[in-house]
Amino acid sequence: MSDLKIVVCMKVVPKPEEVGVDKETMRLDRENARSEMNPTDMNALEMALDFKDRYGGSIDVVSMGPPFFSHFLPVGLAMGANHIYLLSDRDFGGADTLATTYTLALGIRKIGDVDLIFCGEESSDGATGQVPPGIAEWLDINQITMVNRLDYDTEREMVRGQREIPGGHQIVDTPLPVVISVATASNEPRFMDYRLKSWAFEDERITVWNVDDLKADPGYVGEPGSPTIVSGLEQAPSRERRMEFIDGTPDEIALRLAGILEDRM
Amino acid sequence: MSDNVIDEAEVPANEIELLEPASEPEAVVLDDELWEQLIELTGGAAAPCFQCGVCTAICPWGTVRQEPISVRKLMRRAQLGLFNENEGLWLCTACAQCEPYCPRGVPIVEVFRGLRYLAWERRQALEGLPSVLWSVYWNNNPWFQPPSQRTAWVENGQLPDFDPTQHEILLYVGCTSSYDRRAQNVARSVVKLLNAAGVKYGVLGESEPCCGEAVLSMGHGPYFEEVAAKATAVFQERGVKKIVTISPHCFDVFRNHYGGLSETVEVYHYTQLLAELVESGQLEFGISPGLKATFQDPCFLGRGNNEYEAPRKVLAAIPSIDLVEMEHTGIDSLCCGGGGGRMWMETEAGERFSDLRVQEAIDVGAQVVVTACPSCIACLEDSVKASGHKELLVLDVAELAILSQESVPAEMADD
């Protein structure tokens, strides 16, 4: 059995439908939103666990976020991960993807000798999909994005990933170490193993690292490390179904629908 | 019990064959650890089984499949500490039709749940079921619906928020009645009836906890215990003394699987409350739809909790309802197929008990099949549509009661 060292990057996100924009302050109102693990990160963890089940190794979960994440991250341990690192510091706040990937990469580097890093394709809050390739760049290692299946050729020490591309897939080989971004809904995350659950939710399971622990350059984390700024926020049009009735002859209806469809193709 | 059942209760030929050790070669390998675990998980419940096979013969799967589920064999395996992946394990609808006939009184459904938990531990649960548990975990409902939409079904504003100083009763709506468009109509009907009878009740709204029935029936005992503990804490915190549920599934878990809850809290199904209201004259029905009706006993109301009378009392109080009984009734009532977590698993066409049930209803000339369970409604309506007998109505007791007051046609959906 090989001794693969695996990291899974996970994030806690507010339930999307419960986030709004405060009309007066024009800021995100996520105070009252319930939180959950980013759904695609659950797919990433499942792929990592399956990989570990087949090829051996250990899994560390790495997350960057405020202290309350520690109430959610133990879910990963109860699913079968071995340890959790929470990168948490006031100075990490306000990070865009450049600062986020820098910080996560430092955490991964501090863990050391990592062979595979699994990330969800994107987060439901930011939906950038830039974190996985960004981490790969900071660590100067390979990447395969949008993967829905991953195998390992132990002899060649190469992973083989199946990438989702429009209308089909692509098979890509690459040596370790590698960052894998896992496509949304590419697997069904296993439920927690209740033999592990109470152990998983004990306080001492989580190691918290701050700016100093990571020896981070303060200009590269949080707001100073983020080139982008949010200059405006708006509530998107309601996601409730419109329930708009379209009348007419079949041909009239068809023309109207064709117009609607062409806007969306 | 019909003679028919006794005849079938003889061990079928293929069963006898399976009793021979030669056809169970793996029986020679016994795993002590697993054996102990199985005893623990099933509470030793399978121990008294002496392998008569009545359970297998009675199981309704035998009526829709060439090969029935070998309940007997699963019991034997539980006794011996043998476990392997078994499709039959997930087919069980927890209807418990076998249990009253078991000469040794084995709680067979409980043994199934124990075996299912073993499958969870071994990561052999059916595909799709982990997602249901995750939905309960993140969304507080097994239907993948946003928790913030739990009260979206309520018509015209709000229902009274439960307050123990004002409300005698907590109306526990349940996840299915909160989210399933068809079942919402049942919830609205119950609400109208309670209002009409002047009952003082409140609801928990968005903070209503999932009862965990889906979790229990899929066999995840430890997670169910966690859900139950949380829900119990909510009920205690809110000072609840009397719960009335819409679904018999919630009713059953609160009553029989919630540890100490039933010692401090009275639990009723809404048909029991309606029956009381009818008896005390608080609830009366006016206009008559004049229908020939038959009643489908929900398993968790009838066999599960021995409540056959309350819904029939309510139906009897509706003028000009001619209640007829189907071939299988009372303790022999046929399951709709939706229990035991089967609502989250696909049942192939031709294997749905509800098809048989609809035929039974047609055979007795019923114009409406009345039931008192959201799962029964979903399954029966599907089967009515598939049968082509679209004239046959499927209604909940509460809906029929409302119909007798308002003559509002019910909404039906088939896909």
Added chain:
Amino acid sequence: MTERVESLYGIDEESKAIWVFLGQIGGNLEPVSLELLTHGRQLADQAGWTLVGLLLGHEVGHLTEQAIAHGADEVWLADHPLLEEYTIDTYGRVVFDAIMEGKPSAFIAGATPNGRDLLGRLAVRLRAGLTADCTDLKLVTETGILISEVTGFGGGVLALIEAPTHRPQMATVRPGVFPLSEADASRKGRIIDFQVLLSEDMLKTEVVETVVGAGVDLTQAEMLVIGGRGIEGDFEMLRELADALGGDIGATRPPVDDGFIKRERQIGQTGVVCRPKVAIVCGVSGAFHFAVGIQDAETVIAINTDPEAPMFEFADYCIVGDAAQIVPALTHALTLEKVPSV
């Protein structure tokens, strides 16, 4: 220690240009690249900037004309056998070198799997700001600042994002948000041969195979036409519509039960849960167990003869009518209206 992260080049060094990464599929420029040229042309005209296309590939020189016809002033062409197929190793290196040579103010690409794979990595290498999957791009003429509109939180929130001090200003743009201009063959532009030095040993990733259009995977379909009991098994009719839309077909449980279509195409609680851009739902009454399977669709169009069908509650556009009449009419309208290919 740094006070604030800086990009490899700044505003003082930038050239006033918008660069568009030109992705190609099977010997053609991908539609989103042409959409970006169309929109980029408008932004460049408004600010008096140059619009540049960056084209990588092997023996793809003929595509430069297409790029110019859609608005590019210049096309930088990197032609090399090792660029035949996209890999992050080769494309990352060449695009980085080209950007460092041209120092554009803005660099944009389609938010395709490869576009996101590439820019996500390059933005870090360049220490630049990147916005992803944008639904709109504006250029403030006075300041030269690119403003990206993005959606977050499952589409519930729109945010405007800019990177005022870092260059290039990078963005990936969601395919389909910008209209496509007609090609203008009379347009003239410059073609700049960008010399690249690539060798096999730079390739760490190897593309073993690329398969398009095999197998059924409804979870990935962007356009889905779904039939229920009401279409009486006529999935041929739905297939024609799906083909016109470049999509796939699914079904509810009754037609699967009746053997009109395979179980693998069943949508719903006990079947496939899908998240298409558009679901056209025909002859489906709309039971909850089905609706769960399309609740994440961006747009739902429902066609049903019964005006009371619960399905309409789950739909954005509701048509009370017979799918057997409306579906063929729609297929016809889509086939007629198809924009002539570029």
